[in-house]
Structures are given as C-alpha cells and as structure tokens.
Amino acid sequence: MRRFTLIAIPYAWLLALFLVPFLIVFKISLSDLAMAIPPYTPNLDLSTGWAGFKDFLSQLDFENFIWLTQDDLYWKAYLSSAKIAAISTILTIIVGFPIAYGMARAPEEWRATLLMLVILPFWTSFLIRVYSWMGILSQEGYLNQFLMSIGVISEPLIILNTNIAVYIGIVYTYLPFMILPIYAALEKLDESLLEAAEDLGCSRMSAFWLITVPLSKQGVIAGSFLVFIPTLGEFVIPSLLGGSKTLMIGKVLWEEFFSNRDWPVASAVAVVLLLILIIPIILFQRNEQKQREAEG
Amino acid sequence: MKRFSWFNATSLTLGFAFLYLPMVILVIYSFNESKLVTVWAGFSTKWYGELFQNDAFLDAAWVTIKVAVMSSTLATVLGTMAAIVLVRAGRFRGRTLFSGMIYAPLVMPEVITGLSLLLLFIGIGMDRGVFTIVLAHTTFAMCYVSVVVSSRLVSFDQSLEEAALDLGCSPFQAFRLVTLPIIAPSVISGWLLAFTLSLDDLVIASFASGPSATTLPMKIWSSVRLGVSPEINALSTLMIGVVAAGVITASLVSKRAATRQQREERAAARLA
Amino acid sequence: MALDVFAPWDNPDAKPLIQFKNVTKRFGDFTAIDDLTVDIFESEFFALLGPSGCGKTTMMRMLAGFETPTEGTIRLAGEDIAPIPPNKRAVNMMFQSYALFPHLTIWDNIAFGLKRDRMPKGEIEARVDEMLRLTRMEQFAKRKPHQVSGGQRQRVALARSLAKAPKLLLLDEPLGALDKKLRQETQFELMDIQEKTGTTFVIVTHDQEEAMTVASRVAVMDHGKIVQVSTPDAIYETPNSTYVADFIGDVNLIQGKADPKGDKIYIAWAEGQPEIVGTPMSDFSHGQDVHFAIRPEKVSISADKPEGAANAIKGKVLDIAYLGNISTYHVELPGGQVIKAQTANNRRISRRSFTWEDDVWLSFTDTAGVLLER
Numbered sequence: 001m002r003r004f005t006l007i008a009i010p011y012a013w014l015l016a017l018f019l020v021p022f023l024i025v026f027k028i029s030l031s032d033l034a035m036a037i038p039p040y041t042p043n044l045d046l047s048t049g050w051a052g053f054k055d056f057l058s059q060l061d062f063e064n065f066i067w068l069t070q071d072d073l074y075w076k077a078y079l080s081s082a083k084i085a086a087i088s089t090i091l092t093i094i095v096g097f098p099i100a101y102g103m104a105r106a107p108e109e110w111r112a113t114l115l116m117l118v119i120l121p122f123w124t125s126f127l128i129r130v131y132s133w134m135g136i137l138s139q140e141g142y143l144n145q146f147l148m149s150i151g152v153i154s155e156p157l158i159i160l161n162t163n164i165a166v167y168i169g170i171v172y173t174y175l176p177f178m179i180l181p182i183y184a185a186l187e188k189l190d191e192s193l194l195e196a197a198e199d200l201g202c203s204r205m206s207a208f209w210l211i212t213v214p215l216s217k218q219g220v221i222a223g224s225f226l227v228f229i230p231t232l233g234e235f236v237i238p239s240l241l242g243g244s245k246t247l248m249i250g251k252v253l254w255e256e257f258f259s260n261r262d263w264p265v266a267s268a269v270a271v272v273l274l275l276i277l278i279i280p281i282i283l284f285q286r287n288e289q290k291q292r293e294a295e296g
Numbered sequence: 297m298k299r300f301s302w303f304n305a306t307s308l309t310l311g312f313a314f315l316y317l318p319m320v321i322l323v324i325y326s327f328n329e330s331k332l333v334t335v336w337a338g339f340s341t342k343w344y345g346e347l348f349q350n351d352a353f354l355d356a357a358w359v360t361i362k363v364a365v366m367s368s369t370l371a372t373v374l375g376t377m378a379a380i381v382l383v384r385a386g387r388f389r390g391r392t393l394f395s396g397m398i399y400a401p402l403v404m405p406e407v408i409t410g411l412s413l414l415l416l417f418i419g420i421g422m423d424r425g426v427f428t429i430v431l432a433h434t435t436f437a438m439c440y441v442s443v444v445v446s447s448r449l450v451s452f453d454q455s456l457e458e459a460a461l462d463l464g465c466s467p468f469q470a471f472r473l474v475t476l477p478i479i480a481p482s483v484i485s486g487w488l489l490a491f492t493l494s495l496d497d498l499v500i501a502s503f504a505s506g507p508s509a510t511t512l513p514m515k516i517w518s519s520v521r522l523g524v525s526p527e528i529n530a531l532s533t534l535m536i537g538v539v540a541a542g543v544i545t546a547s548l549v550s551k552r553a554a555t556r557q558q559r560e561e562r563a564a565a566r567l568a
Numbered sequence: 569m570a571l572d573v574f575a576p577w578d579n580p581d582a583k584p585l586i587q588f589k590n591v592t593k594r595f596g597d598f599t600a601i602d603d604l605t606v607d608i609f610e611s612e613f614f615a616l617l618g619p620s621g622c623g624k625t626t627m628m629r630m631l632a633g634f635e636t637p638t639e640g641t642i643r644l645a646g647e648d649i650a651p652i653p654p655n656k657r658a659v660n661m662m663f664q665s666y667a668l669f670p671h672l673t674i675w676d677n678i679a680f681g682l683k684r685d686r687m688p689k690g691e692i693e694a695r696v697d698e699m700l701r702l703t704r705m706e707q708f709a710k711r712k713p714h715q716v717s718g719g720q721r722q723r724v725a726l727a728r729s730l731a732k733a734p735k736l737l738l739l740d741e742p743l744g745a746l747d748k749k750l751r752q753e754t755q756f757e758l759m760d761i762q763e764k765t766g767t768t769f770v771i772v773t774h775d776q777e778e779a780m781t782v783a784s785r786v787a788v789m790d791h792g793k794i795v796q797v798s799t800p801d802a803i804y805e806t807p808n809s810t811y812v813a814d815f816i817g818d819v820n821l822i823q824g825k826a827d828p829k830g831d832k833i834y835i836a837w838a839e840g841q842p843e844i845v846g847t848p849m850s851d852f853s854h855g856q857d858v859h860f861a862i863r864p865e866k867v868s869i870s871a872d873k874p875e876g877a878a879n880a881i882k883g884k885v886l887d888i889a890y891l892g893n894i895s896t897y898h899v900e901l902p903g904g905q906v907i908k909a910q911t912a913n914n915r916r917i918s919r920r921s922f923t924w925e926d927d928v929w930l931s932f933t934d935t936a937g938v939l940l941e942r
Contacts, residue, residue: 014378124536141334
C-alpha cells in the first residue's frame with residue numbers, strides 16, 4: 001500500500017502537469033483559430049456524449065501543419081535554428097576543448113578549484129549572463145571602445161543584433177556543458193597510454209592526435225548533444241542579442257503565441273520542434289548507453 | 297610535482313577570462329555615475345539607491361523568492377520520492393513512461409514546456425498567478441532533483457537499510473533514520489538546484505503567470521529588451537554577489553566538514 | 569661444458585649493452601636512485617627486484633626516457649642516451665597497466681609502433697602477423713583490448729613492445745595483474761620468447777619468485793641502491809647481507825659473536841647453548857658481530873640427537889604449517905628464538921612424526937648456513 005502511494009503521488013503529478021499538457025498542445029495544433037475565448041475551435045463538450053466526441057474528432061485536421069510547410073517563414077526558421085545550433089556547437093568545441101584539456105592536465109590540487117570555476121556560472125542567472133554581453137557588443141560598447149582605443153579599427157563594429165552576437169552568446173552560456181564531459185573523458189585518460197605512444201615512436205603532437213583526441217571523442221559527442229539540443233529551441237539569446245534577421249524557432253513560437261495570438265499554429269510549431277528534437281535526443285541516449293556498456 | 301605547461305596555462309587563462317570577464321565588467325559598471333552605461337563617469341552607488349526605491353522591482357523580487365521557496369520545497373519532496381521510485385521500487389506497470397516523464401523535461405525546450413502548461417491552465421480555467429508559477433516550476437524542478445538524488449541513491453549501500461530492518465525498524469523508519477540522513481547532502485543540493493532554477497527562469501514563468509504576478513526575471517526581461525540600463529547592472533551585481541557568496545559558503549562548509557572527518561579518522565587511527 | 573654457460577658478466581672482455589655509471593635521480597628532496605653503477609649485457613634477462621619505493625621503476629623509466637638522471641650517465645651500446653627522447657630510443661617498454669590503446673584493435677595496437685617508423689605496408693603486415701603468432705593471438709587480431717582476457721592483454725602488450733625489434737625491452741611488473749597460476753605459465757612463456765628473439769629484457773618486479781624464475785641475473789634493490797647483483801642461485805645460496813637473505817625466500821637469522829678457529833667460525837649466540845659452527849666467505853675477527861643465515865629446508869628435524877652432525881640444537885615444536893608438498897615446523901629454542909625447519913612430504917601417507925609441544929632436535933652441517941656481517 002505504502003509503495004503504491006509512493007509511486008502514485010509523483011506519477012500523478014507528472015501525468016497531470018507534464019503529459020496532459022502535451023496532449024492538449026497536440027490537440028490544439030489540430031484545431032482552428034477562432035475569435036473566441038479560448039481562441040480556438042472545436043472545444044470538447046462531453047455533455048453531448050459519444051456523438052459530440054465524434055463530431056469533435058471530425059473537426060480536427062492537419063491544416064496548421066500544412067500551413068507550416070506553405071509559409072516559408074516556418075521551415076526557414078527551423079533550418080536557421082538548426083544551422084545556428086550546429087555552428088555554435090562546433091564553436092563551443094573549439095573554445096571548450098583547450099580549456100577542458102588544460103584542466104585535465106593541471107596539477108591535481110588545482111583541479112577541484114578549476115572545476116568549481118567552470119560550474120559557478122551555472123548558478124548565476126542565465127538572463128544576466130546573456131545580458132552582460134549587450135553592453136560589451138553594442139556599437140558604443142566596451143569591445144568597440146577597446147578596439148578603437150588600441151587602433152585596431154576606426155569605425156565601430158556592428159556585432160550586437162547580428163548572428164555573430166548570437167553565436168557569442170550561445171558559446172558563452174553553454175560552454176560549461178561542453179567543458180564538463182570533455183574534461184571527464186580526458187581526466188580518465190591513463191597517462192601511461194601517452195607514454196606508451198611515445199615509447200613506440202610518437203612525437204608529443206602525434207600522440208595527441210592518435211591517442212588523446214580519439215579517446216576524448218565520447219566526451220566531445222556528449223558535449224555536442226548537450227549544447228545542440230537546448231540551443232535548437234533557444235529563445236532568450238536570439239531575442240536579446242540577435243537582430244531582426246536572426247530567425248530561430250523558439251522566438252517564432254513565442255511571437256506566434258504572444259503577439260499573433262495564433263494558438264493553434266504555435267502549438268503546431270511546438271509539435272514539429274519536438275519531433276525534430278526526438279532524433280538528437282535518441283542519438284544522445286544511444287551514445288550514453290554505448291559508453292556505459294563500453295565501461296561496464 | 298606537475299606544473300602547468302605554458303600552453304595549458306594560456307588556454308586556461310583565456311578560457312576563464314572569457315567566462316568571467318563579462319560579469320566582472322557588469323559589476324564594475326554598476327558603480328558608474330553616468331546614465332550612459334558605456335561611458336565611465338566616476339564611482340557612485342546611486343543606482344543601487346534607485347533600485348531600492350523602485351517598488352516594481354522589489355515586488356517582483358518578493359514574488360520570485362516566494363515562488364522559489366515554495367516550488368523548490370515541493371519539488372524536493374516530489375523529486376526525492378520520484379528518485380526512490382526510480383532506484384528502489386523495482387518493476388511496476390508504466391515504469392517506462394514514468395522514467396520518460398522524469399528525463400524528458402531536462403531536454404525539453406522551455407518554450408514548449410511553458411506553452412503546454414499555459415494551455416492546460418487555460419483549459420481547466422485556472423486563474424494564473426503565483427500559484428500556477430509554483431506548479432510549473434515544481435514540475436520541471438522535481439525532475440532535476442530526482443536526477444541528483446537518484447545518482448546518490450544508486451551508490452547507496454543497501455545493506456545499511458537491511459541492517460536497520462533487521463534491527464527492528466519499519467521500512468519507513470529505516471528510510472527516515474538511516475537512508476535520509478545519509479542521502480541528505482544530495483537532497484539539499486537538489487533543493488538548492490531547484491531554488492536557483494526557479495529564481496532564474498524566465499520563459500516558463502512568462503507563460504505560466506498572469507497579470508497578477510510578475511517575477512524578477514520577467515521584470516528584468518521587459519527592461520533589458522529596451523537596452524542596457526544602469527539599474528539592471530546594479531540588480532545583476534546584487535544577484536551575482538548573492539550567488540557567489542552562497543556557493544563560496546557552501547564549498548567552505550563542505551570542505552570544513554571533509555577536513556574534520558579526515559582529522560577525526562586520523563585521530564581514531566592513532567587510538568587503534 | 570663451461571663454454572655453453574651464458575655468463576658475459578664473468579668475461580672481462582664482454583661489452584655491456586647498458587651501463588649505469590654513478591647515476592643519481594632526485595625528485596625534489598627525495599633521492600630515488602642513489603649513485604648507482606651497474607652493467608647489463610646483451611641477451612640478458614635482467615631482473616630489478618625490490619619492495620615498492622626502492623627505485624626500480626625509476627631506473628626503468630630512465631632507460632625508457634621518461635626520466636633523466638640528475639647526475640651520472642646511462643649508456644646504451646656505448647652511447648649516452650640522456651639527450652634522446654623516448655620516441656627516438658631503440659628501447660621499448662611493456663607497461664604495468666599494459667597501456668593498450670582502447671580505441672584500436674589488437675592488430676592496430678601491435679602495428680602502432682611500426683606505422684610510426686613509416687615501414688612499408690607489406691612489411692608491417694608480415695611483422696604484425698609474426699608477433700601475433702609468437703604470442704598465439706592470431707585469432708584475436710580484430711578484437712579490441714577490452715574484448716580479450718587479462719592474460720591475452722598481457723600477451724598483446726608484449727607483442728606490441730616487441731614488434732619494433734628493440735635492442736632492449738623493459739617490462740614493468742608485467743605479470744602483476746594476473747592470477748598466480750596464469751602468472752607461472754606466463755613466466756615460462758616470457759623466457760621462451762626472450763630466448764627466441766634474443767632481445768635483452770629488463771624486468772621490474774617485487775615478486776622474488778618471479779625474478780628467480782625468469783632472470784639470468786637479479787639485482788636486489790633497496791632505497792635507491794643495488795644491494796646485490798648475481799645469478800638467482802648465487803643470490804639465494806650466498807646472499808651478501810641479511811637484507812638480501814631475508815628478501816629472497818624464507819630464512820632463519822641468528823645473531824651472535826664470532827670466534828674464528830682455523831677455517832671455521834664458532835658463533836656464540838645464546839647463554840648455555842652449544843656454539844654454531846659455520847664456514848665463512850670472508851674474514852671475521854674474534855668477538856665481531858655475526859649474523860648466521862640458514863634456509864629452513866637446510867635444517868633437519870629429528871626426535872633423537874643425530875650422530876655426527878656439526879650442529880645440533882634441542883627445541884620444542886611450537887607450530888606446524890602443512891603446505892601439501894612440504895611442512896614447516898616452527899621450533900622454539902631454549903632462549904626463546906624460533907627456528908623454521910622444513911621437511912618434504914615425499915610419501916603420500918606418512919604418519920606425522922612430531923606434534924605440538926614435542927621435544928625435537930634441529931641439525932645442520934657446517935656449510936649449510938651463511939655468515940653475514942650485516
């Protein structure tokens with residue numbers, strides 16, 4: 001009996017506040033926009049019984065999804081989100097790998113401190129971390145002031161409200177997600193493997209490429225998923241740092257909902273985004289599983 | 297005896313400069329006299345003064361703290377239960393769905409979670425306000441809590457619990473007297489994580505709240521969309537300061553506990 | 569017959585392959601190797617034996633090139649190797665952890681060093697196949713290291729380090745991770761492979777039995793110094809110190825005062841007990857401290873006092889350890905000292921001659937033990 005209660009409480013909570021809302025989103029994505037409250041139709045009316053339910057079902061259709069394929073705003077937004085997420089993932093690897101490498105090869109007594117320094121930004125507000133770049137990247141911002149004062153440029157660079165600012169923002173906020181798994185992989189790397197490679201005729205450099213890089217592959221893959229998946233649906237960064245030309249699906253969804261108040265289309269956008277995300281999520285879990293099996 | 301090589305030292309210095317410089321600049325410029333945030337016009341704390349005069353910010357801060365305390369406490373209870381179910385309950389019908397619902401919110405885009413909850417609240421005709429934000433935050437934070445707690449539970453030596461049962465405890469007593477004290481640190485860090493997630497959240501709160509409740513991130517959001525402002529700089533500095541103080545205290549406390557344990561173990565070894 | 573014996577260390581004209589000359593290695597304040605001089609000859613199977621922290625691994629790592637001596641020189645075939653980096657040395661090492669590359673197959677692991685030498689493809693294939701045959705790993709070539717057993721991994725590590733046909737192969741506790749039975753089998757395999765390839769092997773081990781089994785010569789180390797270098801039988805039968813005698817095998821040590829008479833030495837070791845007679849290897853002066861070391865198997869045990877024995881001491885059986893092939897008796901002498909005596913159980917069903925608390929006689933010849941100064 002006790003076991004039942006223990007399972008039932010969190011289960012019921014998640015069903016009511018996680019699964020049911022999704023089914024509602026799915027249902028509304030099949031509905032039509034209406035000038036009413038709530039602003040969509042049909043509404044399920046159980047008082048009319050089975051006939052009413054059948055009637056309700058017959059009014060659902062895939063119109064909104066067809067609409068998504070017709071208006072090029074949507075598929076361009078999906079594509080552009082994927083492109084931005086992919087490019088920022090690669091940039092994050094380029095920035096994160098040397099840091100993770102440096103941490104893994106740091107003196108033992110330093111590692112805990114370095115690790116804490118990487119995790120610390122997690123605890124500070126995401127919004128504030130993104131916001132802090134607005135002052136740096138704006139036209140009269142600190143970066144332009146600095147570059148002009150040392151004479152590298154004479155005209156201020158336009159960075160804020162471009163995709164470049166979005167890349168910087170994503171790399172900055174998601175960097176710890178990349179560093180931590182790579183660090184975990186590199187820290188496990190047995191130093192005697194590198195010595196063995198040298199003993200067998202490798203230079204330091206080729207030992208790095210032949211041993212260190214392949215053995216940190218799992219960490220890089222895990223980190224890439226951890227950056228790519230949330231970036232795809234990112235809303236705050238493109239809204240604050242991106243410009244009018246920065247097209248990301250999270251932003252489109254937000255505007256569709258709050259500005260256009262077109263709930264059915266917003267729901268359809270969400271359903272498609274979810275479908276797209278399922279692929280990398282499944283790949284990520286496969287990868288994790290493979291890694292666990294290789295270790296166990 | 298190992299030292300930093302110049303390459304590692306350089307990459308670490310540049311890397312941590314990248315991670316911390318933006319925040320350092322933010323903190324410095326929060327003490328700027330000028331209204332023009334990018335032009336330094338001398339040291340001043342006047343923006344902090346203005347911040348504390350601003351009722352809208354203070355109200356939002358109060359709402360945020362209320363929401364965070366309630367939702368993180370609720371999330372810790374539910375998340376710990378979920379963790380025990382995941383690690384200990386064995387097989388039951390719908391287990392796959394259950395673990396799916398625990399892990400899915402961790403990777404779900406916030407816009408989708410927010411949207412779906414809003415549609416639920418509207419669908420059942422619930423008035424949106426502090427209460428709905430608490431419900432929303434509890435739901436996604438409990439998943440984080442259960443991941444943190446279950447990773448500790450997995451490594452927990454089950455024979456301790458069995459010993460308690462053997463000595464006459466009921467299963468619930470065994471949990472309360474043996475398991476809970478041992479996994480307590482992970483429960484506490486789960487609570488802290490849930491608390492910061494709630495403090496931090498903009499997107500889900502924006503969807504879940506109504507006109508009656510505005511959280512601090514929502515307030516900051518509507519203000520920073522218009523550009524950089526000195527008041528927000530001051531507010532950010534305060535928030536960074538609170539987090540830094542909290543994390544440093546926590547790490548000092550745990551470090552002291554670890555050294556004390558080491559000292560006691562050494563003393564015990566000498567006695568033996 | 570004497571011509572067949574492999575003993576270049578006794579030949580003054582033989583050129584050593586490796587020469588350590590006054591080598592010292594310090595890590596900060598800690599001296600790992602202390603003014604060490606030793607020669608190792610070609611085709612030798614040389615064992616460095618000692619407890620952990622005695623400096624044996626440091627010596628090996630200096631040979632491989634991962635450490636450089638603080639003072640002194642190490643020569644390989646007459647050439648000072650200090651400036652040569654590990655990847656340019658004709659020395660290969662088999663790591664204690666095996667250090668097999670987990671992302672490469674066994675075949676690629678063995679080919680790894682050959683590929684670095686930019687050997688033509690055909691030659692690499694031939695060489696790898698030869699190594700796989702030598703270590704009987706042919707059918708596992710396509711597997712990854714974690715897909716084979718511990719003993720097989722050990723053989724892959726050996727094949728990989730032998731593939732480049734090094735002048736010198738270093739083995740760092742090569743059998744430490746194997747269980748006892750497999751370890752004994754593998755020891756003979758190692759010797760076989762060493763003989764077939766004619767490579768000079770230097771092995772580091774803390775297992776004295778292993779060192780005795782495989783090595784042509786054993787160097788016993790302690791605190792960064794070599795205490796004794798000799799063939800296994802010489803180390804066992806004529807240790808030069810109580811440290812070596814105690815480290816290698818089981819030994820009874822009796823301390824006393826020397827009393828030289830003719831070519832024998834009489835040792836006064838306890839009040840009211842007959843003096844022990846021994847044959848010295850070096851000179852002892854009258855009254856000098858002497859340690860008498862005797863192996864348990866050289867002490868016989870009997871119920872009655874044996875006739876004509878050079879040494880015979882009476883005692884009482886304290887403990888009996890039955891090990892199957894042998895039995896060890898712990899016999900307490902009147903002064904309280906305990907002496908171990910071993911008898912071979914060479915008959916399957918034999919009645920126990922002695923039991924606890926029995927009075928027995930211990931006897932040994934005057935050449936059975938060794939007299940040591942320290």
